[in-house]
Amino acid sequence: MALSAGAARRFATYAEHADMSDTNFGRDEGLLEFVAWALVHEPTALDEAFALDGILSEHGVNDNKTRYVHAVLGAARPLIAAYERERSATRRR
Numbered sequence: 619m620a621l622s623a624g625a626a627r628r629f630a631t632y633a634e635h636a637d638m639s640d641t642n643f644g645r646d647e648g649l650l651e652f653v654a655w656a657l658v659h660e661p662t663a664l665d666e667a668f669a670l671d672g673i674l675s676e677h678g679v680n681d682n683k684t685r686y687v688h689a690v691l692g693a694a695r696p697l698i699a700a701y702e703r704e705r706s707a708t709r710r711r
Contacts, residue, residue, distance in 0.1 A: 621670070624662035628652055633677035641686040649687060653694045664691045669697055 621629075632648040640646060656663040663670075667688060674684050 621666040625660050630673050633674050638683050645656050649690055664694055
């Protein structure tokens with residue numbers, strides 16, 4: 619599935635304002651906002667690595683920041699799934 623125009627626009631806004639030197643998960647609010655939006659509205663956007671790479675490249679994002687961004691995007695859905703499994707298991711106890 620292709621990256622929607624809305625997701626591309628949101629991610630480009632993140633890339634445009636991203637601090638290239640900051641790879642601290644707790645401080646990269648723009649990336650976390652994009653991930654949260656995608657998880658709720660368009661989860662497949664997190665899987666569009668090629669399209670997202672293009673956007674990062676267009677905005678001059680360096681390799682270190684790109685790897686960090688992909689680590690966050692790649693971990694988002696599995697982390698939420700693991701959280702939901704644990705939460706569900708805790709309720710059954």
